[in-house]
Amino acid sequence: MDHRLLKKYREYANTEEAFAVLFVKKHLAQAKGHWVDVVNCRRYEMSSDDLHFKFVVGGLYERRIQPQYPPRSSYTINGKFDERTYYLMARAITWETEVAPEIRTVG
Numbered sequence: 001m002d003h004r005l006l007k008k009y010r011e012y013a014n015t016e017e018a019f020a021v022l023f024v025k026k027h028l029a030q031a032k033g034h035w036v037d038v039v040n041c042r043r044y045e046m047s048s049d050d051l052h053f054k055f056v057v058g059g060l061y062e063r064r065i066q067p068q069y070p071p072r073s074s075y076t077i078n079g080k081f082d083e084r085t086y087y088l089m090a091r092a093i094t095w096e097t098e099v100a101p102e103i104r105t106v107g
Contacts, residue, residue: 009092016043023051034060035098067097
C-alpha cells in the first residue's frame with residue numbers, strides 16, 4: 001500500500017474541486033468513462049450538502065490512460081477482503097492517473 005499516495009489523495013478528497021468532480025459524475029450522464037477537469041466552481045455557502053453547487057465549469061476528457069489497480073488478493077488477510085481500504089486505494093490510484101499527465105506537462 002502506498003501511504004504517501006493515500007495521504008495526498010485524502011488531502012485532495014476534502015477540497016471543493018473533489019466535491020465538484022463528484023457532483024458532475026453524479027448528475028451528468030456524459031461524464032461516465034471520462035476524466036472531469038474542474039476549472040472553476042462555487043458551492044452554496046449556507047448548505048450542509050457538500051454536493052450543492054451554484055456552478056461548476058470544466059471539461060470532460062476521454063480516458064486514454066487506464067489506471068492499474070492492485071490485485072484484490074493484496075487486500076485479503078486471513079481470507080477476509082478489506083473492501084474499504086481497497087476502494088480507497090483504487091480511488092487514490094484513479095486520482096493519481098488523472099492528475100499525473102497534467103503534472104508532467106507543466107513546466
